[in-house]
Amino acid sequence: MRILVVDDMPLMRHVMINMLRRLEYEDIVEATDGQQAIKLLKASRFDLLITDLNMPKMSGKTLIDKIRKELNQPHLAILVVTCDDNKDTVLNLISAKIDGLMVKPFNLQTLKKQLRYSAIRHDKQSQ
Template sequence: MRILVVDDMDSMRHVIIHMLKGIGYDQVEEAVNGQQALNLLMSRQYDLLITDYHMPKLDGLRLLEHIRQHEPIAKLPVLLVTCEDKRSELESFIQAGVSGIMFKPFTANTLIKQINWILESMPDKQQANAG
């Protein structure tokens, strides 16, 4: 499974990547903002996007909206990572078609549960393929 991790904070990206690799996902790439992520998504195929909400250039919500409006990647599962707890903000993500939401701080166990839930919720019932 190829995963793209997007966060403008180096430390947070590295924590998520380290967790993913620790649970068996070794095809992990990273982007520092939503615009860089969008460029990567247009040029490579990914099975899952894990993105922060608050980022420069293109935030997580705008990134999600671009993804859902662009047919080749419109069905890409998107896991939002945020410390945001405003109901209105979270409802915007739900309306835009987010696949899952994970609140900071989180554990590797939470990450595993979110990924499994997203994969099990996909129409083709894809199983998580580590590696």
């Protein structure tokens, strides 16, 4: 599985990548913001996007909208990471057809469950 991790904070990218490696995922690429993520997604195929919601230049929501509307990549599962758990944010993300959501802080077990859940959910949506 090829994974793209997008977060403007280097520490958060580092933590996520280390957690993914502990779960034995090795093919991981990182992007510092949504604009860089779009360039990477246009240049290469990924199976999973893990993105922060609140980022400068391009928010995670804008990134998701661009992916779903402009890049035509239905195979790409999307997992959102955020510290914002209010009802409106969650409903807005659900309408964007994400495959999973994790609220910070989270642990390795939460990530493992979300990865499994996101894969199942994405497979059902893709059918």
